[in-house]
Amino acid sequence: MGMTEDLVQWAHEQKCRKALASLEKNGFTAVYCATPQDAAEYIIAGAADAGTVGFGGSMSVVSLGVEQTLREQGKEILNHGYPTFSLDEKLDIMRRQLTCDLFLSGCNALTLNGELVNIDATGNRVGAMLFGPRKVIVVAGRNKLVDGTPEDAITRVKAWATPPNAKRLSYKTPCATTGFCSDCGSPDRLCRVTTIINRRPRLTDFHVLVVNADLGF
Ligand code: SF4
Numbered sequence: 001m002g003m004t005e006d007l008v009q010w011a012h013e014q015k016c017r018k019a020l021a022s023l024e025k026n027g028f029t030a031v032y033c034a035t036p037q038d039a040a041e042y043i044i045a046g047a048a049d050a051g052t053v054g055f056g057g058s059m060s061v062v063s064l065g066v067e068q069t070l071r072e073q074g075k076e077i078l079n080h081g082y083p084t085f086s087l088d089e090k091l092d093i094m095r096r097q098l099t100c101d102l103f104l105s106g107c108n109a110l111t112l113n114g115e116l117v118n119i120d121a122t123g124n125r126v127g128a129m130l131f132g133p134r135k136v137i138v139v140a141g142r143n144k145l146v147d148g149t150p151e152d153a154i155t156r157v158k159a160w161a162t163p164p165n166a167k168r169l170s171y172k173t174p175c176a177t178t179g180f181c182s183d184c185g186s187p188d189r190l191c192r193v194t195t196i197i198n199r200r201p202r203l204t205d206f207h208v209l210v211v212n213a214d215l216g217f
Pocket residue numbers: 158162163166173174175176180181182183184185186188189190191
């Protein structure tokens with residue numbers, strides 16, 4: 001790594017560590033991961049006693065490549081994201097994610113005050129983050145950090161996360177065409193459920209990995 005890259009990495013690390021200190025204060029198990037590989041290893045170790053592992057549909061988690069390893073270890077994988085599944089099969093998997101042993105998710109935005117902000121269309125992902133699974137591990141790349149309020153975080157999600165997500169899923173929303181949110185009334189609107197997790201949900205073993213790398217969007 002050159003000197004400029006080192007300095008950029010260092011600057012991001014300071015932001016990550018500030019978010020981590022806030023997360024700890026807010027009751028989460030907060031872990032700094034210098035690389036995506038560190039995050040992947042943490043998840044594999046954290047899944048040791050899990051029989052079922054749910055995937056919330058996160059591009060950040062997908063990029064870590066842990067699903068195949070967990071499958072090879074004999075875990076039952078609950079991932080509704082395969083296009084071959086019927087709607088009924090997807091719904092069944094999403095319902096089972098709500099009571100899985102370990103639920104893996106990304107996070108649309110994470111404030112430096114340690115608040116997790118997410119926007120869902122269906123609500124299954126945020127539902128499983130709040131209560132049900134024995135353990136939740138959330139992966140947040142440094143690009144998800146917001147130095148501001150939860151409102152600022154919502155603005156970040158609608159500016160940077162939802163438009164590419166709508167495009168990826170071929171939804172007919174204005175943002176999938178223009179790249180900008182227009183607070184649409186589209187039948188395909190993705191922004192239907194917004195959650196702000198201010199403190200660890202009290203009955204959930206909740207881990208947040210803050211990764212010093214850009215992951216997902
Ligand atoms: S409200 Fe509509 S236009 Fe705005 S980000 Fe959500 S889906 Fe896109």
